[in-house]
Amino acid sequence: MSEFMDVYTRASKLVRGVTDAAMRRHGLHLGQNLVLAALWEADGQTPGAIAATAEVTTPTIVKMANRMSAAGLVVRRRDDRDNRLVRLYLTDAGRALRGPIENEMKSIEAQLTAGLDESEAKALMAVLGRVADNARAQLADPVIDC
Amino acid sequence: MSEFMDVYTRASKLVRGVTDAAMRRHGLHLGQNLVLAALWEADGQTPGAIAATAEVTTPTIVKMANRMSAAGLVVRRRDDRDNRLVRLYLTDAGRALRGPIENEMKSIEAQLTAGLDESEAKALMAVLGRVADNARAQLADPVIDC
DNA sequence: CAGAGGTCGCTAGCCGGGAAATGACTTGAC
């Protein structure tokens, strides 16, 4: 068994548990913060664009956006020029969450990296970036496995 | 916004995509491999024990085990002495997957760590272990956030 | 022995994920 994958899987599930609980404290489901984060940076994006940024598929974002719309965090409007496109816009409630969620994320970072010195945390980020790039390449160019 | 959390989230989703595709190639859903891995190590465990090992909740394992039972990978039996307990046992098909899945995990590890030297990979595992321990502690002792 | 407290699995409902399929729309070639 791959020890790396064991460690990675365990860390992933635990980190997910922490971030899930944190998002719930603000009335969000884990994942919705990614939609909001994308719109805080650039309001009015399409589901497809957000999906690409968040490394998920469009149906996932469409479904989330519908729930977030029902919850009053975003509104959905058709694009002016291309009737295929929907654009998501923040409501006041959606914008108001920016401070609390960003603070929460900083707080989570501090908790997760407690006991690591600055260089260790920086190295972790660099290596995780490399792992992410490797995974991205793998998804883009799957092994033909016969 | 926490750059660490951005990097971590992105890596997590991409790694999940790679492992999900790999498990599907063997007829598994991502997560079922964790149940199998637990039983490969110690056949006959209870859903609660597997859930604790896998860092998920018991209902998750119960639901997965029911599907895996229907798929012929495990069988469910009541414990001889304590009628509250169910124990999951591997079928031949479940046991036969050990080689392919373990090889697959080693292959994924190689892909994800490509370009990292041995010391970097080792350091990553050590730091991820620390992150996991921190997250675990956080889940066990939640911040009272009023 | 009786009952309270604890343990276990289970169900139901909600959620974010993906794959597959579909309809609506836009663009480009002829």
Added chain:
DNA sequence: GTCAAGTCATTTCCCGGCTAGCGACCTCTG
């Protein structure tokens, strides 16, 4: 102008995740 190809969102279905709640069973205490 027409039509094929491409693009986009949407829906449906299945899945693994969680919380909340419940019943069945076991253990411990008085």
